[in-house]
Amino acid sequence: MIVVTAATGQLGRLVVEGLLARVPAEGTAVEGLAVEGLAVAVRSPEKAAAWAARGVEVREADYGRPETLATAFRAGDTVLLISGSEVGARVAQHTAVVDAAAAAGAARIVYTGVLGGDEAGFDLAAEHKATEAAILASGLPYTFLRNGWYTENYTDQAAGAVERGVVLGSSGDGPVASASRADYAAAAVAVLTGEGHENRAYELSGDEAWTQSAYAAELAAQSGRPVAYVDVSPQEHRAALVGAGLPEGFADILVDVDAAIGRGELARDRGVLSALIGRPTTPLADSVKAALGT
Template sequence: MSIVVTGATGNLGRHVVEQLLEKVPADQVTAVVRTPEKAADLAARGVRVAIADYDAPETFDGLFAAGDKVLLISGSEVGGARVAQHRTVIEAAKTAGVALLAYTSAPGSLTAALADDHRATEEALLASGVPYVLLRNGWYHENYTENLAPVLEHGAVTHAGGDGRVSSAARADYAAAAVAVLTGEGHENTTYELGGDVAWSFGEYAAELSRQTGREIAENPVSAETLTGILAGAGVPEPFAAILAGVDTSIAKGELVIDSGDLSRLAGRPTTPLADAIAAALKG
């Protein structure tokens, strides 16, 4: 039996593999990657590295074995292609008879277009009959803290989230929840709504940035249409810019406030405060 992580060298996958290696022997972990060079360090530590591509179903033939536990980290392409990619993994897992397939989905309350692929994947997974876990990950701190340059350059947090709040957490927190599921028992056919312990508003985010930088960082609320134009003007493809602005609309509706407590319970600790994530980003 192996614990298999797809997208293992991605932003979330790296955290998952590193945390798995703290709990299980390296030879029990399989890292599925497209580019083996990016996983050379993992291979050197004894992790099995498997080369497969969501867009090439044949590369998943024989990759899984009966009894494996699999983490399907959602692909990065937004649109119908992503659902087809996920179906490739689900079908391979079903054929192999894996013991569990956990999928990184989106909050059940999220109505933004970003959630469409996740809902379709969830339907495919449940229809497959494979024992599943839906890890409905909320927003990541890093969605904001990894893009601080324009905020600091213009001295403003521009958003279309109104007075809405966000229960974000660090990628490492979501990884810890995934590891708990992959290494634990009794999680089959369960859905977890995952989010940070403390929800914050964009005004509070701007205030925290001001405090830590010693500069005045203003809050700049705009409409979703205006935000789409700003993002497109900064080089984000317009369809994706509209999707991101749609998430802010969902934030304004309260759809990214997640108060289940599932994330900290699975991780076995409180989630990382936004202030800590900001401090780490500024230091870096």
């Protein structure tokens, strides 16, 4: 059985739909060969009711409630551990999932980490490094999907940037080779359904590296309104983020990521993702168009 954790999240939903397009929800047999089915392990099972109606097995699994994890996995499962969103709590949460999967006799664990793995020099990578270490210590066969920056991290705020006429950051002319959430979901589907991915780590980034100035120019071109990139100091960037309502800890992480972008850390390993999914990654222009509805 393929089991997708955090399946009702933004990435998880895309993975589940991608899997349903390729494998039967319920385990069957084709010419005498077993075909594994699909399960979702989610914090709120009621949110997965539509998938249950399509034959997907729904299991409860709350990263923050380890008691729910004891029954979330079965012997022989291939588990996709989608990283949690609670920065600061993720090592304990992820380790609890890994321990439960190992105790159940899972066949493999696939984990969505961060680009660069042990080589990543930004703070956001620390919890991902610790999770990968926990997976290695478990002895489970693994696949590490080290996802780069999501284009939606920018385009989700595209309308506001156009309204203000400003894209604010502190990455200078640093390039970022982002990819869309759908691109990363396609990579997860590929390794969950394909062969030859055991005990491998994939460094995943978009085909195209672009700067914040290029992003602002794309917003301007597609909206027909002036938009400029304003590069500020890390301190000014942090103050602006906190002033916009972000928690201080999260603001620190974003400023630190911009510093990593300035060093080129999020523009590495281009071409690996597109090779894995068998198509080019989504261009920035396409993501901007979708965000702005142009």
